[in-house]
Amino acid sequence: MSTLSKRKRIFLVIIVCITGIFQTGCAFKDINKRAFVAGIGIDPGEDDDEKYKVTLKIAIPIGSLKQAKGPTYSYLSYEGETIGESIRMLETHIDKTLEFGHAKILVINEKLLSDDLGQFMDYFTRRGDLQLIAWVAAGRPSAEQVLKTEPETESPASVALFNFFDDSGTESPYITTTFLFQFRRDFFAIGLDSVLPLVEASENGKELIINNSLVVKDKQDPLELTPVETKDYNSLASGMVGFSYKVKHGDLTLLLNIDTVKMNYKIITEQGSPPRVDMNVKMIGIIGESSTDLAFKNLKKYNEYASKAMEKKVVKLLTILQENELDPFGFGLRYRATRLSNKNTISKWNSMYPNLEFDVTVDVELKSTGAIE
Amino acid sequence: MNRFFYYLILVNLITNIITPVPRILLQESKNGAVTSLIIAFIVGLFLTYVVATFFNKFPGKGLPELLKEYTPKWFSYPTLFYMSIMWYVAGLLTLITFTFLLLRYLTPQMSIYIVLTSFLLIAAYGVLMKTRSVLDSTEIILFLFIPIIVFLLIEAYRSPELNWDFVKVAMMHVNHLPGYNAFTASLYAFIGVANLVIFNRNFSMKQKFGLKQLMLIGATGAFILFTTYFIPIGFIGFDSIKDIIYPWISTTDSIRMRLGVIERVIYLFLISFLAIALASVIIHWHIAVQLFGSIIHIKRLNWKEKNLTHYLFVIIFLIVGVKLTTYLTEYQLIRYSIFFFNTLPILYALLLISMVAVKRGAKS
Structure with missing residues (x-):
């Protein structure tokens, strides 16, 4: 100072x-x-x-x-x-x-x-x-x-x-x-x-x-x-995970504890074939609950069951949304985001969405059967 | 280059976020904002290079001295006068926008006069400092607040709620012709180099200004322009952004620090940008005062061996500032800002012409 x-x-x-x-x-x-x-x-x-x-x-x-x-x-x-x-x-x-x-x-x-x-x-x-x-x-x-x-x-x-x-x-x-x-x-x-x-x-x-x-x-x-649809939406759209993915195969019921969900998709519009969404989902987790005894070596088989069951669920959710002309996943936005803008982009999409096909592949990767076999 | 040179450019780049620039750009988002941004980036970078290399040739000299030495009076005086008004208005815009922001978001019940006075008192003190002190205080402000701003930007970029699809939709509007309003508004971000007209007085050493330096400025500029335009779209959405008056305020209000001391990032944003805005106002008005002082010097205003002409300018600045801030509505503010930005190319043209004139004069 x-x-x-x-x-x-x-x-x-x-x-x-x-x-x-x-x-x-x-x-x-x-x-x-x-x-x-x-x-x-x-x-x-x-x-x-x-x-x-x-x-x-x-x-x-x-x-x-x-x-x-x-x-x-x-x-x-x-x-x-x-x-x-x-x-x-x-x-x-x-x-x-x-x-x-x-x-x-x-x-x-x-x-x-x-x-x-x-x-x-x-x-x-x-x-x-x-x-x-x-x-x-x-x-x-x-x-x-x-x-x-x-x-x-x-x-x-x-x-x-x-x-x-x-x-x-x-x-x-x-x-x-x-x-x-x-x-x-x-x-x-x-x-x-x-x-x-x-x-x-x-x-x-x-x-x-x-x-x-x-x-x-x-x-x-x-x-x-419904709660199940809500859960599926949340895990796909924002990667939220938890203890509650039910898989049924014959008399085997598994409850999966998933800790990672990754989803990506592409909108494919090719000449000659109807427009479709190719969606890939990757889920990693363990088995949290089972109705019968499990064999540790059969993890691969459980992966398959789980993948199939999840695929069905995802397609069902997507179809329900499509039938109601609702699009919370933002397929339309993605469509606009991947094509150069012009006056018809939006109207084209609106006429396309009801006929969109979903090609969903879910890949569940189970790491363990939990603490017991 | 001297580190102060980068500060001048950086302050301007950052202040651009809280001027009406984002609003003007986002208004044009369905037309040609993206192309305008790209063109403004190239033009701005080119001008930065030209102006910086020019002043580099005359170390320690500001534009007023150069013009007076090498060009006739009928050219130099009107040019300097026009420039000083432009710099005054540039500072004024930041001041008014920020006062409105504070009133709307930080202290809605406070009287506009108190907000203004507290802002203006400090600005007035800053403007009357020596040029060197202005640079030093800018350094301190940047040193204190850049970490906060960087932190804010990181928070924004890694926020899970930032929807990149909206950003991509905006990018897909690249196939539109650029608009003049959007172009000049984004050019404003790059006007920082023109501050050399006065601040070159303090850069008395010959500087190195090559490709490396230009690339540094280019990278920073591109990043900040990208952030200015696209991040609000990711948070507010592409289709409803036109209604937002302060896109960046709404954007920062949408960022949440889950485990932060305060959850709402907006207050951090307002305070750090208040400081940067203050630095920007001081820089711009300091230049305006110096430019006015170079053409108007009232000899009779002496008091104890000190000439008070500069004080007189500052008083006029303050009075006009208070009057305009209380008079303008937000709509007018945006309209006049667009008008001001639209005249920026004239300022640049004038600057280029005077540079050519000075160069010719110096040769002969």
Whole structure:
């Protein structure tokens, strides 16, 4: 500091003092004047005049974790014509500022998914403070009930619903994870449809079950995937793995514990032959459960059985999706991504997809029969 | 070359992400953005080479001195005046865009004047520093924030949610003719070398500038331009990207650090880019002040043996900055930015003409 002249030093001190004035903390609102929204739920309005019913799950601040006996949440609901309007009105129902920056889950009643979702999403992507890495899920029987479910395993100051999705609690190939930005991207994309997890709240309000998913397309009823289809979709599309690939051959039933799934495919359009998708799936794992005794040397045979069984399952899933004109794997997008763009690319694909053939090769590689033969 | 030379180019390349450049490019994604990018890359690299080798021949001298020495007054004064305005506007664009960003995403309830004042106070102090100090502070800022930015980019590239099929769809639109708006917007990324018009004063040693140096700049530039344009498409999607006003903010908001201290990368992004933007504003306005100072010198403004002309410029800069920031809407900002970028080729042409004129003058 000795090299600075006196005047400069005074100037610096003044600057430091002035900046201190601006440091008012949480942008002029203290943390105890804010209510943190943990989740947002949207249902169709019960009143005929109102379109939406918005439910907010609000975290109540607690002094310390030890004092809290159970989860501490409060819920607010309001019906209005638009989502924004309802949330504005909810601000008059609470003494604190609603803070949406920590809202991590968006539950949409499954009945709303056949509506015009574009308008719906507008509010959530237009306001900048809502995070785009919030999860989106469909709710059954209603978004409100899903949000209000407080499982007994929920620890204080945490939301059980988050643990399903954030890969730090339960990890299962049955659970689809969709972020808000992903949902928006896939929803508006041509040649790719979005998939949402379906969260079911049990009737006693103590359990959440997530093992189905919905394939959503604009202005169309969503297609519900069964748990097995959901699992197959998740393992193929995002490489999620786990303990539950059932293989039946004669009276032999195997349950595979797969730890790696790799999938790649090519869309082949040759003159003279119908367009087809060549899909290669590679699965590596071990046998987790068997109905009969296994022979260690027969691993190769089990590989074959498993490959065949998986092939059938994958083709079945792809065909179901194709029959419903849904494309969550993004074959259409891949088609556009591998051909130079022109005006007809999209319409060409749309007429091609219903007749697309699937040529699926699954290669299961079992490393062991588990701890016993 | 001198390491400060690379800093000038790097700051500009990085700042390009938070100016309206990505938005303008992505608007054209279905038309000719990819070809425009490629052409701008080649042209930008060529100009970088030409400008750098030219100033290399006159070590320690800025453009104002050279123009005054070798060209007639009727040419040098208007040229310098035009350039100084361009540099002022370049800084202003970064300033306004960033103020809007902070207001929208970091402090939505804060008054625009407070955001601006805190930004401008530091910028004003920076602008009035010695040229050498400007370079030094740029070095410190880059040194502190480049690691964070590199980390952010790695996070973006290895995010499982980045869908490369969208990126490829965008690439498949390479068969469209380039557009002027997209071309000039992407050319802006490469304007960093023009900062030599003043900063060459500090590069008094003759530098080596050959193929190796050019390739280094080319590789960095290509990577940053690629990232600027394609990464937002991978996160936001090709078909719905047109509606996004700040593509890069939405992109960083889509990156999640699962085990990071903070889950949302967006705040890291805003803070590190705030620093780089500040460095960019200081560099641009410093040049603007110096260029203005080279043509306007008010002798009566002396106070204790110090001439206050530069202070006067900075005060005018600040007033205009505050007025414009509070006046402009986002729509106008983008429209005027497009207009500004569209005039960049004129700036480059003028720079090339003055370089030829100086060379001729120096020969005779």
